[in-house]
Amino acid sequence: MDVTIADRPSFATIRAQLAPGESIVAEADAMASMDAGIESSCRFNGGFFPAIMRRVFGKESLFVNEFTAERAGQLVLTQALPGDIECITLKGNSLYLQPGAFIACEPTVKLSLGWAGFASWMGSEGLFRLKVSGTGRIWFGAYGGIFAREVTDEYVVDTGHLVGYEPGISLKVGMAGGIFSSFFGGEGLVTRVRGPGRIYMQSRSFDGLVAWTNSHLY
Amino acid sequence: MDDFDDTFSGGVFHADIADGRAGASIDCGVSALSAVTTTGARFELRYDACTVRIGGASGRMVFCRSLDQSLTIFCEQKGFAAALQQAAGGLLDEGLAQSKSELRGANARSRNLMFGLCLGCVVLLVAGYFALMAAGRAALAAAPPSIDEKIGELAIEQMDLKGSVVEDPAIVAPLEALVARLAATDPDDPFSYTLTVVDADITNAFALPGGQIAIYTGLLELADSPEQIAGVLGHEIAHVTERHGMHGIARSLGLVVAIQFLVGDAGGLVAVAAEFGRFAAENAYSRDQEADSDRLGVERLHAAGIDPRGLAGFFELLERETASDVDIPSWMSTHPDHAARIAAITTQAQRFSNQTYTPAIPTADWDALKAALSPTVTTPSPPEETSDGRDNR
Numbered sequence: 387m388d389v390t391i392a393d394r395p396s397f398a399t400i401r402a403q404l405a406p407g408e409s410i411v412a413e414a415d416a417m418a419s420m421d422a423g424i425e426s427s428c429r430f431n432g433g434f435f436p437a438i439m440r441r442v443f444g445k446e447s448l449f450v451n452e453f454t455a456e457r458a459g460q461l462v463l464t465q466a467l468p469g470d471i472e473c474i475t476l477k478g479n480s481l482y483l484q485p486g487a488f489i490a491c492e493p494t495v496k497l498s499l500g501w502a503g504f505a506s507w508m509g510s511e512g513l514f515r516l517k518v519s520g521t522g523r524i525w526f527g528a529y530g531g532i533f534a535r536e537v538t539d540e541y542v543v544d545t546g547h548l549v550g551y552e553p554g555i556s557l558k559v560g561m562a563g564g565i566f567s568s569f570f571g572g573e574g575l576v577t578r579v580r581g582p583g584r585i586y587m588q589s590r591s592f593d594g595l596v597a598w599t600n601s602h603l604y
Numbered sequence: 605m606d607d608f609d610d611t612f613s614g615g616v617f618h619a620d621i622a623d624g625r626a627g628a629s630i631d632c633g634v635s636a637l638s639a640v641t642t643t644g645a646r647f648e649l650r651y652d653a654c655t656v657r658i659g660g661a662s663g664r665m666v667f668c669r670s671l672d673q674s675l676t677i678f679c680e681q682k683g684f685a686a687a688l689q690q691a692a693g694g695l696l697d698e699g700l701a702q703s704k705s706e707l708r709g710a711n712a713r714s715r716n717l718m719f720g721l722c723l724g725c726v727v728l729l730v731a732g733y734f735a736l737m738a739a740g741r742a743a744l745a746a747a748p749p750s751i752d753e754k755i756g757e758l759a760i761e762q763m764d765l766k767g768s769v770v771e772d773p774a775i776v777a778p779l780e781a782l783v784a785r786l787a788a789t790d791p792d793d794p795f796s797y798t799l800t801v802v803d804a805d806i807t808n809a810f811a812l813p814g815g816q817i818a819i820y821t822g823l824l825e826l827a828d829s830p831e832q833i834a835g836v837l838g839h840e841i842a843h844v845t846e847r848h849g850m851h852g853i854a855r856s857l858g859l860v861v862a863i864q865f866l867v868g869d870a871g872g873l874v875a876v877a878a879e880f881g882r883f884a885a886e887n888a889y890s891r892d893q894e895a896d897s898d899r900l901g902v903e904r905l906h907a908a909g910i911d912p913r914g915l916a917g918f919f920e921l922l923e924r925e926t927a928s929d930v931d932i933p934s935w936m937s938t939h940p941d942h943a944a945r946i947a948a949i950t951t952q953a954q955r956f957s958n959q960t961y962t963p964a965i966p967t968a969d970w971d972a973l974k975a976a977l978s979p980t981v982t983t984p985s986p987p988e989e990t991s992d993g994r995d996n997r
Contacts, residue, residue: 478627478642479615482661500662503714515661521627521642536624538673552625554667554678556659580659582617582667582676584625 387492389523395470395531400463400490404455411497412463412490414449421459427452439499439514452493463490465527469588472532473525480519483526483550492522503557517553526550530590537581545575546591554583610687614639614679616647630679632691637668639677649677651692656699658685658707668696740854744847749794749814752850756814760800767804770821774976776801778969779833783817785964786838789907795844799837807925811840813849825977826921830965831905831914838901838908839915846900848893898945902952911961916949 387410388403399418402410417426428449453461465471474481476495482502491497495518502515518524528549535541537555545559558578579585612630616639626641636650649668657667665680666688689700770776776799783799795815802820809819817840819833827833843849898915905912923942953959965973 475623476627477623477625478613479625480627502661551661553662553680554660554665556661556663582669582678583660 389473389525391471391473391525397468398464398471398527400461400471400525402453402461402463402490403458404453404461405458406455409452409454409493410461410463410490411450411452411493411495413488414451416463416465416489417451417453418462418464420453420461421457423457423459424453424455424461427454450497463525465489467527467529467592469527469529469590470532471525471527472534472586473523475523476519476521478521480517480553481524481550482515482517482553482555484548485514485516487526487528487549488516488518489525489527491518491524494520494522495524496520526586528586528588529592529595530588532586532588534584534586536584537579540578540580541585543577543579543585543587544591545577546593547587547589548577548579548585549588550586551579552583552585554581555585556580610683612679612681612684612687614677614681614684616641616645617676617678618647619674621645628677630677630684632684632687634691637677637688637691647675647677649675651695654696656688656696656703658700658703663707663711737855741851744850744854747850751814752795752844752847753814755850755853756812756816759812760816760818765800765802765804765818766806767802767820770801770803772976774972775821775824778830778965778973779819779837782830782834782964783837783841785910786834786841786904786908789904790845793845797841797844807922809836809840811843811849813844813847813853815844817841817844821977824973826925827918828921829914829917830963830970831911831961832918832921833914834905834908834910834964835901835912835915835918838904838910838912839897840901841904842897842900843893846893846896848890848897851893852890895945895948898949899952902949906953906956909960909962910964911959912953912956913950914964916946916953919946919949 387405387408389410390401391398392401393399404410404424414428420426428451430449471489482500488497498517498519499514500517502513526549532549548557551557556579558580559575560578610632612632614628614630615625616628617625621641621643626643626645628639628641628647630637630639633648635652636648637654639647639649641647649670653671654668655671657669659665659667660678660680662680664682665678666685667676667678668688669676685700689696779801780799783797787793787797797815797817800816800818801824802818804820805822806820807822807826809817809823811817817837819836819840823836824833827836901915902912905915919942923946963970
């Protein structure tokens with residue numbers, strides 16, 4: 387399966403060239419266009435109860451679509467937010483994704499939902515997190531650009547900028563500085579991540595956009 | 605190298621692997637950890653040349669790193685830490701113990717923080733509720749009596765009184781005179797009273813904010829003496845002077861605002877729950893208000909030279925009337941039980957030194973009133989609730 391990411395970085399789309407019999411699993415509503423020879427089947431996102439859990443707590447869709455090529459053709463997948471899309475190849479390792487980041491994966495990748503803890507919730511990353519594991523490629527998106535960083539010790543990320551992280555990463559929410567500088571300096575709470583492992587961040591925060599928009603409404 | 609039976613699923617960080625990481629199956633050997641990646645690459649880490657730490661996203665990930673930090677083998681599978689400790693023969697005991705201790709401390713701090721946050725939220729919510737109630741009371745205290753009068757006028761215009769308004773002077777005139785006599789006992793009373801007599805077979809009377817008082821012919825028919833009617837009217841006047849209706853409105857509004865603040869919306873089941881909670885809360889409050897109105901009504905009757913035991917006499921009548929009714933627990937009732945009220949009124953009335961009283965309504969007027977009632981009311985009925993859901997006797 388030949389997959390490229392086009393229109394990067396602002397309005398990235400996934401263009402998958404499927405050979406007959408090849409499949410790709412995608413988030414519901416991710417399909418932008420496809421050749422007529424590609425069949426789509428809808429199923430619960432990992433079973434009924436896990437799907438409900440992912441919908442309620444992970445802000446993911448209740449259903450996922452599996453696109454299978456009856457004849458060779460191209461499938462175009464996209465995301466709702468303007469921003470980049472990244473591809474990662476899992477080789478038996480795992481990755482946690484923030485709610486809403488997952489776009490697509492190869493059928494060999496396993497999707498599951500895990501408890502993220504109150505630190506994640508307070509850091510605006512949700513009480514639950516989507517775990518992708520197994521072997522194969524996954525594609526995830528973000529608001530703005532995506533950049534990765536290897537964390538060996540401790541690193542500080544503003545809440546709302548963390549997109550994904552490896553299981554070796556632990557999260558701790560804290561203030562950016564003292565009480566005065568944290569709240570009056572506009573940074574508020576930040577997420578302190580500790581490695582070893584890799585984190586993926588987005589260059590824009592959707593919460594930041596919401597706050598900025600609200601401030602201009604009245 | 606002899607291996608233990610246990611094989612664990614984990615991963616490896618190393619520069620030789622494409623992208624620097626891969627999943628791996630891990631064995632705890634006699635002298636070293638070995639990891640074989642999904643692509644077949646094999647890595648070994650000697651126990652005497654590695655450091656160990658527990659952490660990661662789950663708080664259970666065990667990291668074993670070479671001293672130069674070029675190789676990390678990690679696993680969060682259950683039993684891995686114990687197998688590693690056993691295989692290392694004491695070499696990693698100190699590192700594992702220290703890491704577990706740090707983790708326990710962090711977990712305890714996290715639990716304490718969450719407990720503190722939850723407690724803080726509860727305190728804030730409770731404080732917010734009482735602050736709203738206090739603000740409502742303060743606003744009410746500052747509101748002039750003209751607001752009560754306006755609300756009372758609007759309310760009685762919109763109410764379904766369940767009967768026509770009686771205009772027969774034989775009935776209305778002596779009752780208005782009685783209200784005026786009771787009102788005159790307090791020259792500082794800012795309210796003026798308007799009495800509405802309603803022709804309906806309902807044993808009830810009620811007061812609305814600002815001085816609107818309604819009394820039903822069913823109640824007049826049931827009464828044995830004018831003092832009993834005077835007792836009921838004195839009680840209702842106390843509801844007006846103490847602004848109990850306004851307090852009820854303020855409480856209801858405060859509760860709705862508090863619930864909307866808590867859940868964002870008072871729709872559906874929440875609204876039903878809110879209504880039930882409000883009903884229970886108002887009843888608890890009303891019982892105190894009813895007791896207050898009994899006490900103040902008795903004082904007013906005595907001040908007007910009317911025998912206050914008439915109020916107790918009316919409750920005795922009601923007790924006989926409702927004896928056959930289903931036994932409703934007293935806390936569910938809008939009013940305290942009759943026996944308790946009769947006892948309280950009798951005790952209070954006995955404490956007055958001067959007990960020289962005149963008839964509440966002259967005998968001739970009372971007889972004329974009762975005679976005028978006869979054609980309209982046939983059979984006294986058990987007490988019923990008024991259209992606003994409150995039994996205000």
